[in-house]
Amino acid sequence: MGSELTTNGAALRLFFTEDIYLIKGEEGYSTEEALGSVVQEDSAGFIGAEEESLSLAAEENTQIPQVTNPATVTASPVVPAIPTIPQPISIPVLAAAAEKPAALSFTFxxxxxxxxxxxxxxxxxxxxxxxxxxxxxxxxxxxxxxxxxxxxxxxxxxxxxxxxxxxxxxxxxxxxxxxxxxxxxxxxxxxxxxxxxxxxxxxxxxxxxxxxxxxxxxxxxxxxxxxxxxx
Incomplete structure (x- = not known):
């Protein structure tokens, strides 16, 4: 049986109703070869993306100090220290001296x-x-x-x-x-x-x-x- 591969443009139009564009330099590739190339490219792109993703994940797991933007931090109000008020010294109250009794008044x-x-x-x-x-x-x-x-x-x-x-x-x-x-x-x-x-x-x-x-x-x-x- 002869080869089923054809490059006849008229024949290809019977199976492909959409426009087909041939890439320069790839004119002699079969459909499988063309599809395989695409799969390989996709696989390579996916694998590369996955490896890149894993690499980024590994980097994220690395403990790197997070720098906080000072402008976004709400400063806590500074409460001035309340001075300690010393306890009043207890001063003993001296008892008032006994009042001198009023002198008697006499009639004489x-x-x-x-x-x-x-x-x-x-x-x-x-x-x-x-x-x-x-x-x-x-x-x-x-x-x-x-x-x-x-x-x-x-x-x-x-x-x-x-x-x-x-x-x-x-x-x-x-x-x-x-x-x-x-x-x-x-x-x-x-x-x-x-x-x-x-x-x-x-x-x-x-x-x-x-x-x-x-x-x-x-x-x-x-x-x-x-x-x-x-x-």
């Missing part, structure tokens, strides 16, 4: 020019009964005192007044206490009708005027002490 007879205080103790009378007042007049006259020289205070009206409080008010240099004991004035116990000292203050403690008037021995002892005063 006389002008106290010589800073001599005479205390009597009678809850019934302003000074004493008639006998007691007479005895007091004799005592004051015996040491040459007048009403302007001394202050006469009825202690019955101020039963809690201490020696210190009396001194704060009268500033006495000499105190006669008739019917007022040393204990009443918050002082140590003292004998009667004797001159005793409390600091630079002279004191004479004696019985209440009415009782003293009826006690000759007491009056005698008191008289001896009055002479020692040098008034």
């Amino acid at each position: 007879l006389g002008k106290n020019k010589k800073k001599i205080l005479i205390l009597v103790n009678d809850a019934t009378h302003e000074v004493s009964d008639e006998a007691g007042r007479e005895l007091l007049r004799k005592i004051v006259k015996s040491i040459n005192l007048t009403a302007s020289d001394f202050a006469l205070l009825n202690y019955a009206n101020y039963p809690k007044a201490s020696f210190t409080e009396l001194q704060q008010y009268f500033s006495s240099g000499l105190i006669f206490a008739f019917g007022v004991s040393a204990a009443d004035l918050k002082l140590a116990t003292q004998p009667e009708n004797k001159i005793v000292m409390e600091g630079d203050v002279r004191l004479i403690f004696s019985a209440e005027l009415r009782k003293l008037e009826q006690d000759p021995a007491g009056k005698k002892a008191l008289w001896g002490s009055l002479k020692q005063l040098g008034l």
